[in-house]
Amino acid sequence: MNHSAGRVLAFDSGIGGLGVVRALRDTLPSDTHIDYLADNALFPYGEQDDARLIARIIALLDAQIARLQPDVVLIACNTASTIALDPLRARFGTPFVGCVPPVRWAARVSRSRVFGVLATRGTARRPYLRALQEAYASDCEMIVHGARALADLAERAFLGQRIEDAAILDELAHLFSAPSGERIDTVGLGCTHYTFLAEAFARLSPPDVAWLDPALPVAQQVRRVLEDRPPAKRAMRAEEMCLTAPPPDREALDRAVNRLGYERVAILDGAVSAS
Structure with missing residues (x-):
């Protein structure tokens, strides 16, 4: 079992995955770093074409995995999990945990x-x-x-x-x-x-x-993956919460995510075009 600080990248089409982040905060060691990426430029995913979504998710996560080097990626979105988990696991060596209907x-x-x-x-x-x-x-x-x-x-x-x-x-x-x-x-x-x-x-x-x-069972699965991973060999950078487009109410979102430990919300530079 590995007790060194781990890093999780949580991904969703919007802020719904923050419910799973809340469960992660309650489940994982306090020194775990949890980054969050919301592709709100294309929210909601449930209304989008599958092929378009798969290509977009892979492109977004390709850049963030390279930059953040997470120990595990949590796809905190049922739609993304049902269509993209297999392509993501085939593309990347990083472990993935998904959310599917219970x-x-x-x-x-x-x-x-x-x-x-x-x-x-x-x-x-x-x-x-x-x-x-x-x-x-x-x-x-x-x-x-x-x-x-x-x-x-x-x-x-x-x-x-x-x-x-x-x-x-x-x-x-x-x-x-x-x-x-x-x-x-x-x-x-x-x-x-x-x-x-x-x-x-x-x-x-x-x-x-x-x-x-399923938020808590998913968080528990992330914990099991972290416990079984090899020790981290990288310097830890501060946690990040990023969006792919400006939110409608930035002030309200900043207040809400502060309760989950995020000091600020950033807009991802060079995000994949939503067109």
């Missing part, structure tokens, strides 16, 4: 054998999600809702803005009003952004529904 976990927890997955539209439509069901939950009915609005609402919630219950109830209705939806007893979060709406989900959903947020 289908296996939901199958273990559900007593009714009917569970829901709340995801982005991109994750919901990709074959990867059904492949997870076939592999780990073939005896369950899986009801999926690909929500376009929730990622935006989650980013607003992270910044401390008030979110109307009606907006969340409208999305939850797609799960619980679907055929067999009344039997859902477990819902897995299939987008890292949704961490910031978890309290509202639990409060507004039917009673006794278990909500599964």
Whole structure:
């Protein structure tokens, strides 16, 4: 087991992956450096073409891995994980940890054998999600809702803005009003952004529904990778949080990320064109 300070590069299309960063802060040794890169210039990823996303993710991470030399890269985005993990692992020698919808976990927890997955539209439509069901939950009915609005609402919630219950109830209705939806007893979060709406989900959903947020299990997997890695042979630079485009409310974002240990937000120079 290696106890020297490690370095993690966390990547997401927006600020949703900061929910996983919060879990990393609680899980990893305090001297771990956690860099964060948000490709907000192309947010949300769930609405983009797969080939375009794969090329863009590889290009962005190529530059950052070379510069930061992380011990592990965390793809803190379900959409990016479902389409790009294999190409990334083939391209780079650095270990990668991804985030995928917690289908296996939901199958273990559900007593009714009917569970829901709340995801982005991109994750919901990709074959990867059904492949997870076939592999780990073939005896369950899986009801999926690909929500376009929730990622935006989650980013607003992270910044401390008030979110109307009606907006969340409208999305939850797609799960619980679907055929067999009344039997859902477990819902897995299939987008890292949704961490910031978890309290509202639990409060507004039917009673006794278990909500599964994979942030902590993912953080624990990152810890295992760090513990097994060779000792670092580099000088440690300060942590960085970078975006690929200016945020709509820089002041609010600076305040919010300060709570997670980032002193400032930088805009990545020479980021890959979003066009």
